[in-house]
Amino acid sequence: MKLCIVRHAIAADPVEGQRDSARPLTSAGQRKFAAAAKGLARLEVRFDVVLHSPLLRAVETADLLRELVDDELRVTGLLSRAPTKGLLDALDADRMALVGHEPYVSELVAWLVTGDRQLARAFPFKKGGVALLEGAPKPGEMFLTGFLSPAQLRAIGKKR
Amino acid sequence: MLRASAPSDWIAADPWRETLVERIEIARAGRDSEGVHGLRVACARLDVFLRFLGWRALRDDLRWLRRAASNVRDFDVLLERELPASFRAQLEAAREPAQRAFAQVLDDERCEALLAALENVPTTTRKRAMLATQRLRERLVERGERAERAEGAVDELHALRRALRRLRYAYEWLGSDSKTVRRLQDELGALNDAVIALEHLGASEEHPDAAEFRAQLESDVARRARASLEAWQDSRNAILEEPV
Numbered sequence: 240m241k242l243c244i245v246r247h248a249i250a251a252d253p254v255e256g257q258r259d260s261a262r263p264l265t266s267a268g269q270r271k272f273a274a275a276a277k278g279l280a281r282l283e284v285r286f287d288v289v290l291h292s293p294l295l296r297a298v299e300t301a302d303l304l305r306e307l308v309d310d311e312l313r314v315t316g317l318l319s320r321a322p323t324k325g326l327l328d329a330l331d332a333d334r335m336a337l338v339g340h341e342p343y344v345s346e347l348v349a350w351l352v353t354g355d356r357q358l359a360r361a362f363p364f365k366k367g368g369v370a371l372l373e374g375a376p377k378p379g380e381m382f383l384t385g386f387l388s389p390a391q392l393r394a395i396g397k398k399r
Numbered sequence: 400m401l402r403a404s405a406p407s408d409w410i411a412a413d414p415w416r417e418t419l420v421e422r423i424e425i426a427r428a429g430r431d432s433e434g435v436h437g438l439r440v441a442c443a444r445l446d447v448f449l450r451f452l453g454w455r456a457l458r459d460d461l462r463w464l465r466r467a468a469s470n471v472r473d474f475d476v477l478l479e480r481e482l483p484a485s486f487r488a489q490l491e492a493a494r495e496p497a498q499r500a501f502a503q504v505l506d507d508e509r510c511e512a513l514l515a516a517l518e519n520v521p522t523t524t525r526k527r528a529m530l531a532t533q534r535l536r537e538r539l540v541e542r543g544e545r546a547e548r549a550e551g552a553v554d555e556l557h558a559l560r561r562a563l564r565r566l567r568y569a570y571e572w573l574g575s576d577s578k579t580v581r582r583l584q585d586e587l588g589a590l591n592d593a594v595i596a597l598e599h600l601g602a603s604e605e606h607p608d609a610a611e612f613r614a615q616l617e618s619d620v621a622r623r624a625r626a627s628l629e630a631w632q633d634s635r636n637a638i639l640e641e642p643v
Contacts, residue, residue, distance in 0.1 A: 261519040291456065293516035302456035311459040316512040325508075 242351070242372040242381065243284060243336040246344050246364035248272035248303070248389070250296035260294045260319075268296075271389055272303050272367045278392030279369070285309060287332035292318035292339050300367070301338040309334075322347040322356065330376040348372070354379025365389060408525045410451070410572055415444045416517045423514075426468070427505050432475045435501070439468045445517065447568040450535070451528045452521070460513045467504040470497040473595050483609040486600060493599075525573065532569040532643050539566050540639065543631050551628035553594055553620065559631065560587035566638075579637045586630045590623035 249268030253259060264272070287310045291301035297319070301312055310332065317326040318339035326337075326347070337347070345359035348370045352362075362370065367389035374381035387395075419441035425434030442465035449458050474494040478487065504510060542562040546555040567580045597616045600609060 258519070260515070263521060293512045293519070295516075295519040295521075298454075298456045298516055298519070302454050305455040308455075311463075312456050313463075314457060314460050314509060314512040314516050316508055316515065 240330065240332070240373070240376055241334045242330065242376060243279070243286065244344050244348055244370040244372065245300065245304075245336055245338045246341055246366055246368050247292075247294070247296040247300040247338060248275075248367040250366070263295050264299045268367070269299065269303070271393065272300055274396050275367050275369070275389040275392035276303050276307065277396030278387075278394070279304070279396075280307060281395050284371075285334060286336045287334045288313055289336040289338065290315050290318060290329060291337070292316070294319055294340065297338045297340065301336075304336060304338070307336075318343070322350055327376050327378075344370070348383070350378050351376065351381040352379070352383050362386070367392075409522045410448075410525060410528055411522045412445060412448045412517065412520045415441050415448065416514070416520070419445065419517070420514060423505055423510070427502070429498075432472070435468050435472050435475070439465050439472060442468070443564060444568045444571070447535075447565055448523070448572060449520070450565070451523045451531045451569075451572070453531075457513065457516055457520070460509060460516075464504060464510060464513065467501045471501045473599075476592060477596055477599060480596070483606060483612050485606045486609050486612065489605070490599065528569070528573055529643050532566070532573060535562070535566045535569050536638070536643070538562050540635070543635055546628060546631065551624045553590070553624055556587060556590060556624060556627050557594070559627075560584065560591060563587065570643075573643070575643075577638070577641055579634045579641070583627075583630050583634050583638075586623070586627050590620065590627050593619040593623055 248264050248271065250262045251265050253262055284307060286304070286308050289301050289304055289308050289312045291297045291312065291314060293314050293316060298314070305312065315329060317323065317329060318337060321343055337344070339347075341364055342359055344364050345362045346356040348362040349358040350356040351372060364370070365388045369385070369387050369392060370383060371385035371387070372381040373384050419438065422434050422438035422441055425431055426438050442461045446458050446461050449456075449461075471494065474490055474497060477490055478494070482490070539559070539562040542555070542559040546552070546559045549555040563580060563584050567577065567584060570577055570580065593616055597613070597620060600606060600613055600616065
């Protein structure tokens with residue numbers, strides 16, 4: 240399968256009395272990730288399914304990928320916690336994107352590529368950054384085919 | 400003039416999110432088939448709210464939940480009618496797996512995540528909601544014109560019914576109501592009930608005692624499709640002239 244793992248875009252700082260789960264993307268976060276999504280489109284990346292965490296910043300980030308989705312967007316609590324076998328079992332389409340949070344997205348990449356989730360630090364995501372993987376969605380059985388910052392994706396999106 | 404500064408100019412999803420949570424509890428307890436219907440309505444209203452925000456996210460999840468509820472509700476509506484014995488027996492047998500599948504959906508992690516995500520949905524302004532409502536009305540007119548060109552084909556009338564439902568809920572989010580829209584929705588809803596009954600009835604050889612019932616349903620579908628199309632043509636201008 241082809242898997243695209245995404246860290247949510249730039250979110251607002253918490254304000255007093257606000258739940259962490261209710262922090263939205265900033266205007267810049269929205270704008271920059273929308274441009275990054277154009278970069279993915281230019282790379283001809285498409286998804287059957289986008290799975291995303293229920294936290295608002297991930298919901299809004301996933302929504303910015305909507306033009307690249309052929310089947311559906313699906314919310315899951317499995318992406319707002321450390322990756323589990325349950326998450327791997329949910330990878331049931333050929334082309335998927337997962338939108339989640341640090342440190343879990345780095346752990347997931349480390350787990351899928353090396354089999355060792357303790358190597359998460361070797362795969363640091365910027366906000367709005369993307370890892371592209373291919374292979375069977377099992378620990379140690381995927382290949383990392385791309386690891387792009389949002390700035391790189393925006394540049395690709397702008398390229399004539 | 401529209402202003403977005405006064406508190407009343409903001410619309411929040413909370414009331415219908417809370418209703419959805421209540422209806423899920425009722426449906427989970429299996430206490431009341433109206434709970435299933437209420438759940439569908441809450442999903443459809445929240446779908447319209449997310450359209451106000453311009454989102455696709457969470458709408459696919461609401462549709463997934465609504466579809467599972469509809470599979471059960473369709474049986475409940477049908478079983479309220481007088482039916483040929485063999486058809487009733489088939490429906491009663493088929494309702495059980497639909498109910499089990501629905502219970503699984505309610506207990507699914509996705510349902511819990513959906514409710515958590517809906518808790519964080521931002522408010523929207525009345526102005527934005529009104530603009531989205533105008534687009535829903537334009538979409539309704541397109542659907543109506545397609546139904547006219549298709550001379551009342553059932554599929555096109557089905558799409559018209561859905562577009563109408565969205566417009567009605569959009570009006571309701573804005574605190575307004577339209578008798579014209581509700582009347583037309585009732586007409587199209589009756590057509591839909593007859594179509595669903597016919598679909599479930601399936602092949603004739605399965606129900607030798609249902610020949611008369613089938614003929615009545617087929618005639619119902621044809622008559623209600625004509626009536627629905629006429630009702631649309633009669634109400635089109637009134638709907639377009641209604642202030643949003």
